[in-house]
């Protein structure tokens with residue numbers, strides 16, 4: 001009863017909306033009005049309301065259809081957070097026009113974790129604290145302590161201001177008896193084993209030429225965005241004749257994420273999905289590449305690894321591309337063919353549906369005569 005009465009009072013803070021719907025986007029001001037009402041009704045600070053909301057939101061998602069997706073995101077807290085950008089990018093297919101945040105983790109020398117949160121919205125860091133606690137507890141049985149250590153804002157392009165919050169994350173194991181124990185090191189057995197490279201003999205056998213053939217859509221750039229190496233597929237689809245002193249922006253414009261192409265921005269949004277577009281001098285798209293940016297051990301280099309983004313065989317034709325331009329290991333091949341098959345099935349189905357709905361002239365006359373006879 002108390003909870004019902006409270007919720008009525010909370011809702012009355014949003015007089016203009018009588019019912020909240022799933023899959024409907026509400027203005028941020030509505031959310032903040034609700035938060036303000038909760039603060040008034042419960043008599044707790046806004047930060048506490050946002051933390052509780054974060055904790056609750058995670059549980060809500062987990063219990064309402066997203067558990068499988070959340071379970072496969074990462075094998076520990078760090079890898080989970082490192083892959084949240086991909087989760088939000090996937091959600092953007094069903095929730096149109098969302099303004100998703102971006103997360104990035106840094107392992108400190110002492111094994112602790114620094115979490116970076118970038119957002120177009122200011123002041124929501126407490127939601128992150130609540131969410132991280134729930135992620136730790138529900139996904140990994142860990143007690144995650146998150147503390148804000150730094151806040152600033154930056155322009156990532158001419159028009160967009162991004163708010164950046166840094167957190168110190170301390171992770172403690174929760175024992176079966178309910179007591180918590182600090183984790184000695186974030187690097188679990190599994191993590192450290194994936195870090196060890198297997199290379200016999202230790203000097204690389206693969207030459208740069210081999211690498212460029214095997215990975216045709218990679219681009220190695222330095223901190224000035226100068227291209228230091230790229231795969232054979234890259235130059236094939238670009239109209240630049242000069243092959244020296246090329247910079248990334250000579251060949252491509254950045255379509256996603258929404259930011260100016262700088263080395264610092266790439267490092268900030270290292271976990272984002274990248275979409276590069278190569279155009280001709282008239283502005284027509286020649287090629288679209290989707291992929292990821294990888295920070296190399298040498299901190300002044302970043303590697304873009306990607307594939308052509310293609311939706312159909314028609315689009316391949318348009319871009320003068322052949323299946324042979326996509327390596328055998330690249331699932332883009334299967335995706336294009338599967339989508340083509342799906343489109344063909346939709347066409348067949350709609351053709352047979354329209355033949356059912358639009359009977360031929362002879363049958364339509366007979367049906368009209370039958371309908372007129374039945375009406376008479």
Ligand code: HEM
Pocket residue numbers: 025058061062066069070084088091095097098099100101118119120121124127128131132135
């Ligand atoms: C399956 C689980 C999740 C779903 C369905 C989900 C969905 C969403 C959606 C749709 C938005 C965009 C809101 C908008 O712009 O309209 C959003 C924003 C956000 N998500 Fe998630 N999310 C999930 C998990 C997480 C997790 C685990 C975190 C962990 C930190 C997180 C952190 C945030 C934050 C902080 C924002 C928003 C605000 C901002 O900074 O702009 N989300 N989420």
